[in-house]
Amino acid sequence: MDVDAFVLAHRETWNRLDYLTKHRRSLTGAEIDELVDLYQRVSTHLSMVRSSSTDSALTGRLSALVAQARAAVTGAHAPLSKEFVRFWTVSFPVVAYRARYWWLATTVIFVLVSILIGMWVAGDPEVRASIGTPEMIDQLVNHDFESYYSEHAATAFALQVWTNNAWIAVQCIAYAILLGIPIPLVLWINAVNVGVMGGLMFGAGKGAFMMGLLLPHGLLELGAVFLAGAVGMRLGWSVIAPGDRPRGQVLAEQGRAVVAVAAGLVVMLFVSGLIEAFVTPSPLPTFLRVAIGVLALGLFLGYIGYFGRRADRAGDSGDLADAPDVVPTG
Structure with missing residues (x-):
């Protein structure tokens, strides 16, 4: 993966997701839909970076962004049983x-x-x-x-x-x-x-x-x-x-x-x-x-x-x- 090209191609998407996440309390209905869409897209970007790149700085940045966006989108946690299984298996x-x-x-x-x-x-x-x-x-x-x-x-x-x-x-x-x-x-x-x-x-x-x-x-x-x-x-x-x-x-x-x-x-x-x-x-x-x-x-x-x-x-x-x-x- 060409990390520089990947960042250049998707940087605006990440910045937009970061902005919507930080302003989640005042979003319109259309912006909420956009937030959900961008969250799913950036989650895919994170998976691609983790599997194809060794750039720990980029992985850390996207991990933090996805975690923040997930909290904004869902406002709820996975069932306790799933969290329990994840803890012992991951x-x-x-x-x-x-x-x-x-x-x-x-x-x-x-x-x-x-x-x-x-x-x-x-x-x-x-x-x-x-x-x-x-x-x-x-x-x-x-x-x-x-x-x-x-x-x-x-x-x-x-x-x-x-x-x-x-x-x-x-x-x-x-x-x-x-x-x-x-x-x-x-x-x-x-x-x-x-x-x-x-x-x-x-x-x-x-x-x-x-x-x-x-x-x-x-x-x-x-x-x-x-x-x-x-x-x-x-x-x-x-x-x-x-x-x-x-x-x-x-x-x-x-x-x-x-x-x-x-x-x-x-x-x-x-x-x-x-x-x-x-x-x-x-x-x-x-x-x-x-x-x-x-x-x-x-x-x-x-x-x-x-x-x-x-x-x-x-x-x-x-x-x-x-x-x-x-x-x-x-």
Whole structure:
């Protein structure tokens, strides 16, 4: 597509739609009909640009124009059921999919930091001695770690786990307001905690036992935390380096993306909390409990990959402001 020629050919149409949208409260009957017609035509232009051009500035401009015109034309929203379906098949998965490289990088760095700290703790008796007395460490690795998963009723424990994990994810989401700057510190603190615990358990010969309790729920749980951190940091970076688009527009779009991820993570963490409460402490064989955790993560990644890629290829950003309303009729 020749973007310059396309803009030149349709610029007057877009300007006219923008004018009618801004003056919608004082339009005549003929102008209302013109507004509906132009809305449908510019919606087609937006689809053409999304499928044939990589000009993000033009796509953003037309997306905003179509969203404003749609609100003026319809004055009503799509049924709640359609908005619900759109959220789970477009808004949430496409935002997670587009943040996949940030998500992967966050995961790799977190795991590497945890492993290095774990190896340091496990291999140095002086480090372990600085963490606690031999009696304290013995109590932790031989009693407290396992009893953590079974000392409370499963339903109460599920709520406790969900609340704790949600709080960590919420911190990452909330820190997006500060351009994601504090997020690495939050993740670092949690990586250190995981590494220290792993070092103590492996140092005491309880490494396999620890992984058998951690992996069933931890794969999905940490995946949610990493996603929250990745999206928050991506927002910050998009504001620092917005490309050829207005910084305010990028901030608004990415902010709405963070909201979408926050809502999706509520369900993701709820599922991991259920696994931690009912599967982790269960009498099932270790391999089966771990398999359930791997399956849960695999299903989630498959869901993101399928729906997120499909929406991304269709040019849908998942922006909540672009959610379709009732289609107007001329």
